[in-house]
Structures are given as C-alpha cells and as structure tokens.
Amino acid sequence: MNNSNLIPIYAEIFLLVATSVILLIDMFLSEKQRGITYALSLLALVGCAVFTYADFSSGATTYAFNKMVVSDPMGNLLKLFTYLSVGVTLVYARQYSHDRGMLGGSLGGEFYALALFSTIGQMVMISANSFLSIYLGLELMSLSLYALVALRRDNTAATEASMKYFVLGALASGFLLYGMSMLYGATGTLELTEMARKIAAGTISPTILVFGIVFVVAGLAFKLGAVPFHMWVPDVYQGSPTAVTLLLGGAPKLATFAICVRLLVEGLLPLAFDWQQMLTVLAVLSLVIGNLTAIAQSNLKRMLAYSTIAQMGFVLLGLMAGVVGTDQTNASAAYSAALYYSITYVLTTLGTFGLIMVLSRAGFEAEELADFKGLSKRSGWYALLMTLLMFSLAGVPPLMGFAAKFAVLQSVLKTGNLWLTVFAVMASLVGAFYYLRVVKTMWFDEPTDTAPIKVALDKNIVLGLNGAMVFVLGVVPGPLLTACLHAMTATLAS
Known part of the structure; x- marks a missing residue:
C-alpha cells in the first residue's frame, strides 16, 4: 500500500499512536504530575487538527481501503469541530475530575485516554463509507463512553447510568446492525456509494429495503436521542459525572450526524421519500416531548437532556427537508443547515455544562436549578455567559441559536411544509420558557x-472564548454557514 492511500486517515493514525504513547507515559506519572497527561492530550488534538485542516484546505474527496474510508470537506469540517469540542471539554473537566478522584491513582490518566479513544471512534464514524467502518467507529466510541460513565466506581448514580447506557446502547447498536444487514442482503455490497447506485438502478425489491431502513433509522434515532428512543438520555445525563456528560452530549452528536448523512443521504438517497417520513415523525415527537418534559425538571442536567432531545428534533427537520418528491435542488441548503445546527448545538452545550462544572466543587454538584439562584450577585460575568447560552438555545436573536433555527426553518419552508414550520416555531416558544426560567x-x-x-x-479564558463564539457567530453567521454549504455541496457532488 502506498502512502497516498493513507492520507485520508493520517489524523486517525496520529491520534491512535499519540493516545497509546500518552497512556504509556501516564503509567510512570504520580498524581501531582497528571498535568503532563492533560497537556499531551491537548497537543494530540492540536496535531490531529493540523492534519485535518491541511486535508480540508485542499477541498478534495479521496477514498482509501477499497472505499471503506472517505475524506471529504464535510467530514473534515466535522472532525475539526470534534477536536475543538473534546479539547474544550478536557479544559473544563480538569479541576472537576481531579476533585472527584477521577484522575487519581496509578491509572488516573484513563479519563484522558478513554476520551481520546472515543474521539478516534468518532473520527472513524465521520470518515466511514462502508457498513463495516461505520460500525467499527460506533462501537469504539460507545465502549469508551460506557467506561467513562462508570469511571467513578464508588458512585451509585454513575454506575446505574452506565448500566442503562450500556444496555440501551447495545440495543441501539443491534437495531442499526440488523438494519444494515438487511440492506447488505438486498444490495450485496457494504459500500455506501455502491449501494446508492444499485438502489437507483431500480432492480431491487423496495420492500426489503424499506424494512432495513426502519431499523437503521431506529438505531440512528437512539444515538441522537430522538423520541421515542430517548429513554436513556435524561437518566444518563443526570447520573454521569458532569465532565462525562459533556463528552457524551458534545462531540458524539457530530459523529452521529455524520453517519446519518453517510447512511441516509449518500447511501439511501433514492429512497428519501421513505426515510424522510420517518424523520418527520421523530422530529415532531422530539420537539413536543422534549420541550414539554423539560418544563417540569428542577435538575439542570436533566432539563438540558430534554432540551437536547428537542434540539435534535431541529436537526432531523433539516435532514428531512433535502428532497421534495424527486427534486433535490434543496438538498445542499437543507443538509448544510442541519450541519450548522449540529455545530451550534455542540458549541452552546460546551458552555452550559462548562459553567455547571465551574460552579461545582469538591463534595458539591451545582446541577440543581436552585444552585444557580442569585448567580449574578456572586459573579456577574458567569451569569452573563449563562444568559447568552440560554438565549442561544432558546433561539433569541442575534445569537448563534437563532441563526441555526432560522436556517433550518427556511429549508423546511422551501419544501412547502408550512404547518411543520409553524409547529417548530411554536415548539421553540414553549422551549423558551424553561431557558428563561x-x-x-x-x-x-x-x-x-x-x-x-x-x-x-485557562478555564476562564476558554469559557470567555466559548461565549464569544456563540455571540459572534450569531451576529456574523455568514462565514460558518458558507463553510457548511460549501462542504456539503462538495460532499454531495463527489
């Protein structure tokens, strides 16, 4: 194999080697020297970003390993934000994890190692062009996250959350795997682009294909946390240590969005009429149940979990708006709006959970709504940051959340679904209540x-930059929206 075949996975190879080296070095460090592991983990992510940005700048789409792996603009853009998300999470989590003994002992660096291994899994998912590589990346990410949730072995809530996440995550993986096996049986190929070509030829019975799509969509909905496959989200978010909750609720959403695009758009676009109907139902249910149930929550992490369910409803709206009948002219705009929304959600989530960790301390978790009472009198700066983030999640202009919601609603309106657009706006108004509370x-x-x-x-600086990004990218959304549109257009054309 020549070196050019490895170019699409240089970043993955680098991070795998770096993580292994970091884990080895950490074995010889004392608890007081754990800052070295933290610094090396951030440097590893920076190194990945250098490789991926070089690939992203070229704008090319390349394949490797018999087309099992693809490097394209959409994938590279998602990877860059994945590195950013994981890196920011590690900054926010450092003191929090130390105070709870998650970085202590001879293997205290396992928090960083598992976070990086889950990142490798997300990178594989984002670059996948085959059922095999999708499942390989998904399981690598999931197994790392299962272990992270249970990292506080002496904490009953974390252990219970880990068990729930493991059982329901295994069920979701089984759904997805069964659906992919049905599609493989019908088309005779594991490669997504080849599958799309065979389906478009019209020689395969649609019955077995639709049967496979049902299970695939169900598996993807589990991973996104969409209703009615959302049961794990609030319990796992609340039971996990907040640092792990952010590792669960941040970057993995970008990877899940990527495999939604890979499977549904690149692999099953000829059957868009079928899976778009399923996504519409999931989106409507997520917006209703997510927003209404969040109102009743007094635990902030649980409220944000139901908020996530509602936010994923908007992402699904963007994905279902790409094709109208057989007309695909709206595809690039709709899918890029969903991509922009996913990035917006992750950036805002980083800040909200980061602030929860800021207010927490040894022996105290600041996760109840009551814990934020009078924050403006204790620290006006943190109260202002949290206000910005809540307003962004609610979709208040001129913040990033408003620009994201507007882009998605614009795409839905272009499909002629006026009722769905009005419904999404009304659901957002309901959701604004618990954010404003x-x-x-x-x-x-x-x-x-x-x-x-x-x-x-370092945490103060990153929090400030996080808040500034949510504000600036809302006031001037053009550059990121253009980057998303360019990435999605180039990916769909390849």
Whole structure:
C-alpha cells in the first residue's frame, strides 16, 4: 500500500499512536504530575487538527481501503469541530475530575485516554463509507463512553447510568446492525456509494429495503436521542459525572450526524421519500416531548437532556427537508443547515455544562436549578455567559441559536411544509420558557450558595472564548454557514 492511500486517515493514525504513547507515559506519572497527561492530550488534538485542516484546505474527496474510508470537506469540517469540542471539554473537566478522584491513582490518566479513544471512534464514524467502518467507529466510541460513565466506581448514580447506557446502547447498536444487514442482503455490497447506485438502478425489491431502513433509522434515532428512543438520555445525563456528560452530549452528536448523512443521504438517497417520513415523525415527537418534559425538571442536567432531545428534533427537520418528491435542488441548503445546527448545538452545550462544572466543587454538584439562584450577585460575568447560552438555545436573536433555527426553518419552508414550520416555531416558544426560567433564577433570586467561585485561568479564558463564539457567530453567521454549504455541496457532488 502506498502512502497516498493513507492520507485520508493520517489524523486517525496520529491520534491512535499519540493516545497509546500518552497512556504509556501516564503509567510512570504520580498524581501531582497528571498535568503532563492533560497537556499531551491537548497537543494530540492540536496535531490531529493540523492534519485535518491541511486535508480540508485542499477541498478534495479521496477514498482509501477499497472505499471503506472517505475524506471529504464535510467530514473534515466535522472532525475539526470534534477536536475543538473534546479539547474544550478536557479544559473544563480538569479541576472537576481531579476533585472527584477521577484522575487519581496509578491509572488516573484513563479519563484522558478513554476520551481520546472515543474521539478516534468518532473520527472513524465521520470518515466511514462502508457498513463495516461505520460500525467499527460506533462501537469504539460507545465502549469508551460506557467506561467513562462508570469511571467513578464508588458512585451509585454513575454506575446505574452506565448500566442503562450500556444496555440501551447495545440495543441501539443491534437495531442499526440488523438494519444494515438487511440492506447488505438486498444490495450485496457494504459500500455506501455502491449501494446508492444499485438502489437507483431500480432492480431491487423496495420492500426489503424499506424494512432495513426502519431499523437503521431506529438505531440512528437512539444515538441522537430522538423520541421515542430517548429513554436513556435524561437518566444518563443526570447520573454521569458532569465532565462525562459533556463528552457524551458534545462531540458524539457530530459523529452521529455524520453517519446519518453517510447512511441516509449518500447511501439511501433514492429512497428519501421513505426515510424522510420517518424523520418527520421523530422530529415532531422530539420537539413536543422534549420541550414539554423539560418544563417540569428542577435538575439542570436533566432539563438540558430534554432540551437536547428537542434540539435534535431541529436537526432531523433539516435532514428531512433535502428532497421534495424527486427534486433535490434543496438538498445542499437543507443538509448544510442541519450541519450548522449540529455545530451550534455542540458549541452552546460546551458552555452550559462548562459553567455547571465551574460552579461545582469538591463534595458539591451545582446541577440543581436552585444552585444557580442569585448567580449574578456572586459573579456577574458567569451569569452573563449563562444568559447568552440560554438565549442561544432558546433561539433569541442575534445569537448563534437563532441563526441555526432560522436556517433550518427556511429549508423546511422551501419544501412547502408550512404547518411543520409553524409547529417548530411554536415548539421553540414553549422551549423558551424553561431557558428563561434559568435566566430569571440567576438575576432575580437571592443566592442560597455563597461559597467563593475559584476558577483556573485557562478555564476562564476558554469559557470567555466559548461565549464569544456563540455571540459572534450569531451576529456574523455568514462565514460558518458558507463553510457548511460549501462542504456539503462538495460532499454531495463527489
């Protein structure tokens, strides 16, 4: 095999070697030296970003390993934001994890190693062009996350969350694998682009294909946390250590979005009429149940879990708006809007859970809504940041969340689904209630916790940059929207 065949996976190879080296080095470090593992983990992500950005700048689409792996603009853009998400999570999680003994002992670096191994799995998912590579990446990511959720072995809530996540995650993987086996049996190929060509030829019975699509969509809905496959999301978000909750709710959503595009758009576009109907039902249910149930939550992590379910409803709306009958002229705009929405969700989620970790301390989890009472009197800066993030999630202009919702609704409206557009707007208005309740609690209630907030400089800087990105990319959404549109157009054309 010549070196040119390895170019699409240089970043994956680099991160695999780097993670193995970091794990080996960490064995010889004491608990006080664990900062070395933290620094090396961030450097490894920076190294990956260099390889991926070089590939992204070329704008080319290349295949490797008999077309099992693809490197294209959409995949490279998602990888860059994946590195950003994981890196920011590690910055936010450092002190939090240390205070809870997650970085102690001779194998304390396993938090960083598992986070990086899950990142490798996400990278494989994003670059997958075959059923085999999709499943390989999915399981590598999932197994790492199962272990991370259970990392606090002495914590009953974390152990219970890990068991729920493992059992339901295995069920989701089984659904997805069964659906892919049906599609393989019908088409005789594991390669997604080849499968699309064979389906488009019209020689395969649609019955078995639709049967396979049902299971594939169900498996993807599990991973996205869409209703009615959402049962694990609130329990796992609440039970996991907040640092792990962010590893679960951030970058993996980008990888799941990638395999949705790979499977449904690149592999099953000729059958778009069938899977778009399924996505519409999932989107409507997610928007209703996610927003209504979030109102009743007093635990902030649980509220944000139901918020995630509702946010995924908007992503599904973008994915179902690409094809109207046989007309694919709206495809690039709709899928790029869904891509932009996924990135927006991840950037905002990083900030919200980062602030929860900032307010937490040894022996105290700041995850109840009451813990944010009077935050403006304790720290106006953090209250302002949280306000920005809540407004963005609610879709208040001129923040990033508004630009994302507007782009998706615009794509849905182009399909002629006026009722669906109005419904999504009304669901967002319902969702605004529980976001604004957090803002009201911070600015108008009297504080019940008066402990001083001590935050490391690196975390303060990253939090500030995180908030600035949500604001600036909302005021000036053009560059990122253009990048998403260009990436999706180039990917669909390849």
